[in-house]
Amino acid sequence: MTVKRNKKAALTPYYETDFGQAYLGDSLELMKQLPDSSINLILTSPPFALTRQKEYGNKQEQHYIDWFMQFSKEFYRLLADNGSLVIDLGGAYLPGHPVRSIYQYELLVRLCREQNFFLAQEFFHYNPARLPTPAEWVTVRRIRVKDSVNIVWWLSKTENPKSDNRQVLKPYSDSMKALLKNGYKAQMRPSGHDISDKFNNDNGGAIPPNLLELANTESNSYYMKKCKELGIKPHPARFPKDFADFFIKFATDEGDLVLDPFAGSNTTGYAAEKLERRWIAMEINEPYLDGSKIRFEEEIDLFNTAEKINGTTQKV
Structure with a gap:
């Protein structure tokens, strides 16, 4: 695998691999450069609508839905007729109260009623290793159980998006x-x-259920180890590669085009690369995008290590 690094420039990839391109910038603007009906799958975990501000730029709940709807117009335009939009959304509590926000459901209604998406199916992304949060309600006052599930909306432009559960059998x-x-x-x-x-x-x-039990072992990944070694601050909110693998296998074929408009550390692009799907990643934060190149250097690193063990220093 080759990773070609480009200097930052308008409308050119920040870096490229054999199957994909990563772009630095506001995806709302970058997506306008892509042609209609050109994407087979949009797979993303956008910044969540949290009540407390995080470093990766989440929006406050009261502004979140209007903010996201701007992107949904481009999503709808870009998707092929049989394409899919998969959104992984974390939940939130109302500020200072042990009751839940319903922003995910309000967003779903607007996406379906205003943007004409169909709800193909809802999924639940369960991480059994998640910490017992929110601490105030779970570990301090002990009045709630820990929040271990993200809601995942699988949306489509038509009633018949491309999918095949034979590709994700357990x-x-x-x-x-x-x-x-x-x-x-x-x-x-x-x-x-x-x-x-x-x-x-x-x-x-x-046939798998719509409850995806995926422990996030990213802390032991090559990406995390290399970030620590190089002194690079990793993206703080990464979803597991198995999550991306599932939907890419389920909703696309080899050669299809996958887009992640909120790429972060670019787990989606990395999974697509491994599955020989073309991919486009967009990220507004340059340090996160720069660090994401590490994911694609793992094979090169392993190859060079093997060459050294075999008594040669040949590089790729």
Whole structure:
């Protein structure tokens, strides 16, 4: 894999790889340079509408929805007719109170009613390793349980976005393996569901639920280790590569084009690169984008290390 680094310039990539380009700037302006119906998947985790300001530039809740709707117009224009928009959104509590904001739902309604998106399906991104927050309500006053789920909206321009759950099958459970081995008698279940003999078919794996249990092990990643080694401050809000992998496999084919307009450390671009999808990343914060190049240098680093072990110092 090659990473070509460019000097900062208007409308030119900040850096390029074999499959993608990363751009520095305001994605609201950058997206205007892209042609209509050119993107197969927009996959992003935008700054959340939090009640406390974070360093990565989150918007306050009361302004968040209007701010995001500006981007949604470009999202709609850029998506192919069978394309998908996947948005990972964290929740928030109302300032000073142990009750939840409903901003994610207000945003969904406006995206569907005003921007004419369809809700293809809702997902829930569950991180079992998440810290017990918000501390005031969870660990101090002990009146709430920890918040471990992000809501994920899978939206589309039409009623039939491209998708294939055969690309994201999970390993069968032991009980299902036993059933496939020993057979299952077709019968009516107590719930009223008629289970046919097709239930015995081995389809290569189980269809996953819309609850995505993905522990974020990013703290042990090459990106984090290299940031520490080089003295680079990593992006503070990264989602796991497995999250990006799931939706890229599910909603795109090889060669399709994936866009992340709030790229951060560019997990989306890195996952797309590995899956041989073309990608475009946009990030307004230069240090974050500069640091994201580290993700694409891992293979080069591993290759050079192997060459040294084999007694040569040849570089790629």
